[in-house]
Amino acid sequence: MTTLEQRLDRQHPIPSGFTRENQAAEILAGMDLKGKQVLITGGYSGIGYEMSRAFSSAGANVIIPARRPSLAVQNTKDLPGIRIVPGDLADLRTVLTLVEKLSAERTVLDIVIGSAGIMAAPESRIGDGWESHFAINHLGHFALIGGLTSLLNESGSRVVMLSSAGHFASGIRWPDIHFTTEPYDPWLAYGQSKTANALFAAELAERGKDKGVLAYSVHPGNIMTPLQRHLSIEDQIALGWVNQDGAPNPALQLKTPAQGAATAVWAATSERLADFSGVYAQDNDVARLSTDDNMVIGGVKSWAIDPEDSARLWDYSVDITGVRPWSEIN
Ligand SMILES: NC(=O)c1ccc[n+]([C@@H]2O[C@H](COP(=O)([O-])OP(=O)(O)OC[C@H]3O[C@@H](n4cnc5c(N)ncnc54)[C@H](OP(=O)(O)O)[C@@H]3O)[C@@H](O)[C@H]2O)c1
Known part of the structure; x- marks a missing residue:
């Protein structure tokens, strides 16, 4: 198993040749991906x-x-090569139905990106009393991607998980993952789930090593999207995200959605990154270890790549979802 020191040693810019300004299309400029199969959760928003x-x-x-398949069809109607399939990460049954469907088709997946997510939602529980951020952002992805591992191409399929600088708020709250003893806090819940996304990618990289599969997690930057749907304008003013007129605070260094998409696309395709499976990236490069709490500067906290926590979270997620990645060939 890779040690924490070994994981930390790899958390530094490569450098990639791109900057935080680059957009997703610029990352792919000159690449011909005809025939490649890419699966993107949340790929319609x-x-x-x-x-x-x-x-x-x-x-x-x-x-x-x-x-919401009909909305997804509507949002992507102008894009060629898109296939919408039903899949609600809050409902393990629909996730497992999708796994069965794609497995039966033997669709080989070259790239899988876990972008779907919720943020700062009011307390709610799904499944067996699971806290909703942890369940949707992490467990749903664990079941979906874990269930699809046998469809990953053994010569270099990549999985990219959308984490966030929001992971600064919390490591995995082992004694109280689902907020059953401590009071619910939406930012701790979001932060924990984003730490879980990074730990899942780190562990997938570890376990995928001898199977030819690479995995990464990314912070996309700060981008105004429907993700903020649970925050009122008053909440956003209080957080310092927008001023009294609703204009964004320049200190947030907002990116456009096309810039925000770039780091995940880079992690999914960069040749330079092939030797760095498991790292956490931001601004189209490998991120540094964060030594302060400045979420705009970002970086990765050690708890989001810790090997003991990533292995423990994997085992916990297998137990709770019943999905055992690569079970066919283990
Ligand atoms: N925007 C930012 O500043 C920012 C910063 C850091 C990290 N991130 C991460 O980036 C990712 C994408 O965020 P975004 O800004 O693009 O947000 P977004 O526009 O709200 O997109 C999120 C997507 O997730 C889907 N989703 C939510 N609950 C789901 C469920 N139960 N099952 C399946 N899909 C579900 C949504 O579908 P519906 O529309 O049908 O609900 C939507 O398509 C998230 O994981 C987020 O944590 C974003």
Whole structure:
């Protein structure tokens, strides 16, 4: 197993040749992805939509699992090569039905991106009393992507998980993952789920090593999208995200959705990154270890790549979802 020190040693810019300004389409410029199969959860909204648009323009086929399939069809109707399939990450039954469907088709997946997510939602529980951020952002993706591992191409399929600088708020709250003893806090819940996304990618990289599968997590930057749907304008003013007139605070260094999509697209395709499976990236490069709490500067906290936590979270997620990645060949 890779040690924490080894994981930390790899958290520094490569450098990639791109900057935080680059858009997803610029990352793919000159790439012909005809015949490639890309699956993007949340690929019909916000930065996920921009990833779908970039991959579609580069000739790839894009499969988008959708909680709201008719909206997904509507949003992506102008993009060639898109296939919408039903899939609600809050409902393990629909996730497993989708896994069965794609497995029966033997669709080989070259790239899988977990972009779907919720943020700062009011307390709610799904499944067996699971806290909703942890359940949708992490467990739903664990079941979907874990269930699809046998469809990953053994010569270099990549999985990219959308984490966030929001992971600064919390590591995995082992004694109280589902807020059953401590009071609910939406930012701790979001932060924990985004740490879980990064740990899942790190562990997938570890376990995928001898199976030819690469995995990464990314912070996309700060981007105004429907993700903020649970925050009122007053909430956003209080957070310092917007001023009294609703204009964004320049200190946030907002990106456009097309720029926000770029780091995940880069992680999914960069040749330079092939030797760095498991790292956390931001601004189209590998991120540094964060040594302060400045979420705009970003970087990765050690708890989001910790090997003991990533292995423990994997085992916990297998137990709770019943999905055992690569079970056919283990
Ligand atoms: N925007 C930012 O500043 C920012 C910063 C850091 C990290 N991120 C991460 O980037 C990712 C994408 O965010 P975004 O800004 O593009 O947000 P977005 O526009 O709200 O897109 C989120 C997507 O997730 C889908 N989704 C939500 N619940 C789902 C469920 N139960 N099952 C299946 N899909 C579900 C949504 O579908 P519906 O529309 O049908 O609900 C939507 O398509 C998220 O994981 C987020 O944590 C974003």
